[in-house]
Amino acid sequence: MPTVLSLSGSPSATSRTARLLRLLDARLASQGHRVVPLDVRELPAEALLGADFAHPALVRVRELIEAADGIVVGTPVYKAAYSGLLKCLLDLLPQYALTGKTVLPLATGGSPAHVLAVDYALRPVLSSMGALHIVPGWFVIDRDIEARPDGRTVLAPAAEQALLPLLDQFSAAVHRAAPARLAATA
Template sequence: MTKAVIIYGGNTRKSRLKGVLDKAEKFLSENQFEFETILVHELPAEDLISANFKSEPIIEANAKVAAAEVVIIVTPIYKAAYSGILKTYLDLLPQKGFEGKTVLPLVLGGSFGHLLVIDYALKPVLSALGARMILKGAFVLDTQVEYAENDQFLIHPQAEERLDHVLHLVREEESRRASSIHK
């Protein structure tokens, strides 16, 4: 069974970004991935800000990343960049923390004017962490995710289609990797 980890760079479980997270978690569940989610905003703020590499919660989160074959990054876009919350955690990963992993960025932003954030802001950091297999990510407009009731979210069909497409790329890549290992 393929192990995955989702790194959630939002600042709350109540934002529209949670709809993107829910979609990714549902996909992993339905496709028999073993996965865990790191909610960065729930890690100790002082440890993140002070770069406390000895923090037990940070060590535990890093162990989840180390054990994963797939890493899904879920982040909002603020001021044409991924969240600072996400950056504080990425700074605490080992230098080659994403080496040998399939990485998929999923971002939520206010306008398609920020569409290139994945390529020009996020991918360089992921590459610096050793990622070589960075899949084409998905950009979702925040207006394409609506809060329903009972902490559920509705995703606009166009955005749902984009997310489905890139999430299926994860499954295809992992199938390719598994078949090459067994040859």
């Protein structure tokens, strides 16, 4: 069973980004993936800001990345770029931490004016970290992510129609790459 690390770079406890990722996690799990959610905001600030590479929480993140076949990276867009919190984590990872991984970059934001942040801010960083395959990313406008009173998250139909085929493409790519990755590490 391929493992997917679902990484939220949002600093907010009521994050639409994290809600979106948890919704997509359920779909990936239904497609035969073991999904491990990770909210960067739950990591110790002193370890992130102090660049404490030996901190057990950061060691654990590196282990989760190493064990993952695929990684979904979600971030809110601030000032036309991915979150500073996500940057703090990415800066502390080894240069080629994503080698051999299939990656799906996702971003959320209040305006379609920031849609290019996925391709011009996030994708180059993921690529420089050695990702084997970065599937087309997607930007979801905040108003298209509805948090229902019963705790469910619902995507607007147009957003769902655009995003789910990309998620399925990611899922298929992870399934294809997982046996080769396991054979290479054996």
